[in-house]
Amino acid sequence: xxxxxxxxxxxxxxxxxxxxxxxxxxxxxxxxxxxxxxxxxxxxxxxxxxxxxxxxxxxxxxxxxxxxxxxxxxxxxxxxxxxxxxxxxxxxxxxxxxxxxxxxxxxxxxxxxxxxxxxxxxxxxxxxxxxxxxxxxxxxxxxxxxxxxxxxxxxxxxxxxxxxxxxxxxxxxxxxxxxxxxxxxxxxxxxxxxxxxxxxxxxxxxxxxxxxxxxxxxxxxxxxxxxxxxxxxxxxxxxxxxxxxxxxxxxxxxxxxxxxxxxxxxxxxxxxxxxxxxxxxxxxxxxxxxxxxxxxxxxxxxxxxxxxxxxxxxxxxxxxxxxx
Amino acid sequence: xxxxxxxxxxxxxxxxxxxxxxxxxxxxxxxxxxxxxxxxxxxxxxxxxxxxxxxxxxxxxxxxxxxxxxxxxxxxxxxxxxxxxxxxxxxxxxxxxxxxxxxxxxxxxxxxxxxxxxxxxxxxxxxxxxxxxxxxxxxxxxxxxxxxxxxxxxxxxxxxxxxxxxxxxxxxxxxxxxxxxxxxx
Numbered sequence: 001x002x003x004x005x006x007x008x009x010x011x012x013x014x015x016x017x018x019x020x021x022x023x024x025x026x027x028x029x030x031x032x033x034x035x036x037x038x039x040x041x042x043x044x045x046x047x048x049x050x051x052x053x054x055x056x057x058x059x060x061x062x063x064x065x066x067x068x069x070x071x072x073x074x075x076x077x078x079x080x081x082x083x084x085x086x087x088x089x090x091x092x093x094x095x096x097x098x099x100x101x102x103x104x105x106x107x108x109x110x111x112x113x114x115x116x117x118x119x120x121x122x123x124x125x126x127x128x129x130x131x132x133x134x135x136x137x138x139x140x141x142x143x144x145x146x147x148x149x150x151x152x153x154x155x156x157x158x159x160x161x162x163x164x165x166x167x168x169x170x171x172x173x174x175x176x177x178x179x180x181x182x183x184x185x186x187x188x189x190x191x192x193x194x195x196x197x198x199x200x201x202x203x204x205x206x207x208x209x210x211x212x213x214x215x216x217x218x219x220x221x222x223x224x225x226x227x228x229x230x231x232x233x234x235x236x237x238x239x240x241x242x243x244x245x246x247x248x249x250x251x252x253x254x255x256x257x258x259x260x261x262x263x264x265x266x267x268x269x270x271x272x273x274x275x276x277x278x279x280x281x282x283x284x285x286x287x288x289x290x291x292x293x294x295x296x297x298x299x300x301x302x303x304x305x306x307x308x309x310x311x312x313x314x315x316x317x318x319x320x321x322x323x324x
Numbered sequence: 325x326x327x328x329x330x331x332x333x334x335x336x337x338x339x340x341x342x343x344x345x346x347x348x349x350x351x352x353x354x355x356x357x358x359x360x361x362x363x364x365x366x367x368x369x370x371x372x373x374x375x376x377x378x379x380x381x382x383x384x385x386x387x388x389x390x391x392x393x394x395x396x397x398x399x400x401x402x403x404x405x406x407x408x409x410x411x412x413x414x415x416x417x418x419x420x421x422x423x424x425x426x427x428x429x430x431x432x433x434x435x436x437x438x439x440x441x442x443x444x445x446x447x448x449x450x451x452x453x454x455x456x457x458x459x460x461x462x463x464x465x466x467x468x469x470x471x472x473x474x475x476x477x478x479x480x481x482x483x484x485x486x487x488x489x490x491x492x493x494x495x496x497x498x499x500x501x502x503x504x505x506x507x508x509x
Contacts, residue, residue: 010448015481039491041446046394047435048442050416053340058502059442062495083394091340105502109494158396159409166400192359192395196438199457200430201391202468204363233481237472276479 006034009078016229021273060088132178140266142180149221341410446489
């Protein structure tokens with residue numbers, strides 16, 4: 001059993017309910033114990049840092065201090081929490097004078113941060129601690145024959161906290177392959193979905209989602225798998241908006257990678273929060289098990305193949321001005 | 325005030341995220357990589373040039389940095405380690421703290437609603453945050469999205485009740501203390 005200090009993030013309680021539920025549901029079958037950090041607060045995300053760069057540091061630091069006391073690595077399933085907490089952690093680690101000031105402030109609540117914590121994304125834990133081989137060996141319903149577009153988005157791999165390549169990552173591809181499904185070549189897999197600006201600048205960000213959905217559909221993917229709650233919400237909840245604005249007819253289910261793994265592990269749909277998904281998930285995904293033996297031996301399972309990494313980086317998502 | 329004696333460039337460089345602005349060689353990789361450059365009054369490369377030219381009001385009242393999606397593509401591609409994403413956050417932070425009113429973007433209002441929600445509850449209450457934001461942003465923008473909101477609500481993805489943490493007073497006291505410590509240098 002591996003233990004982690006678990007930071008679900010605010011969205012795991014609401015828009016990203018499917019992520020929160022599925023992360024917790026796959027923990028047990030994968031021998032992980034996600035011990036929730038008691039009374040954690042919002043990491044601050046991008047907005048806090050944008051209004052008050054330094055205040056954001058202490059908002060994050062309270063969580064780091066609470067987690068450090070527990071003695072395990074901090075793990076979060078949310079890409080934005082991952083970047084925000086990693087950034088605060090790095091700043092506090094690299095600048096002892098800053099750490100001292102932050103500790104003066106934390107002391108009013110009886111807290112102290114020593115700077116020893118490791119902040120990790122759940123994808124990191126699944127790939128490097130649990131390992132794809134271990135996941136593959138635990139499958140009850142391998143998703144054989146299913147084509148999945150692995151969507152990394154931005155903050156899982158950028159700026160760069162060492163998890164994966166920033167433009168041609170492979171970690172999600174490996175996890176998709178571990179479920180028995182096929183990770184298709186998805187050229188826009190690291191392009192931005194628009195993030196929270198979907199609320200304030202829909203006219204611009206809807207176009208980004210349109211391109212992502214088109215790229216996934218062109219790759220013959222039957223669904224998209226992502227690790228980020230904001231990516232999932234944008235691609236799933238706004239798909240109908242894309243269809244009405246761009247006169248398209250996308251019908252691409254968007255699952256969390258943890259939901260996909262959960263299905264392959266034989267976890268029930270409700271525990272994985274699949275009822276939270278807005279674009280309906282067809283039975284070909286939910287019932288992938290039907291065509292496969294009940295208890296396939298991992299040794300006889302055909303090697304799921306990871307697609308070749310595209311040699312050129314597609315920057316279709318970027319818009320160039322006449323003059324740069 | 326001290327702020328009046330130092331240049332805008334100094335001010336930016338002293339703000340976390342703005343430290344590396346002088347390393348820029350104006351190659352334009354940031355602008356070429358930016359999914360939102362076309363929507364900004366001044367694209368990222370140009371904004372950096374303006375910071376260095378000391379155009380304080382023009383930069384801090386522009387909508388440019390508020391269009392940053394924090395996708396960090398410019399940051400990982402910049403050959404000089406300027407960290408344009410962090411620079412955008414630094415400029416947003418300076419514009420907010422100095423009370424600049426920014427036209428042609430609703431993002432500052434969105435961020436304010438988000439931060440208010442954290443300060444009230446300790447965690448973000450997404451429904452409350454959205455209601456507050458749309459009340460200020462105007463009913464038209466809310467109307468366009470009622471179907472999306474309804475779907476989220478029906479799928480139990482927008483709980484009505486906020487989660488309030490026990491330590492929200494602690495959080496407020498920590499922030500207050502930190503602001504004191506910071507202003508004492």
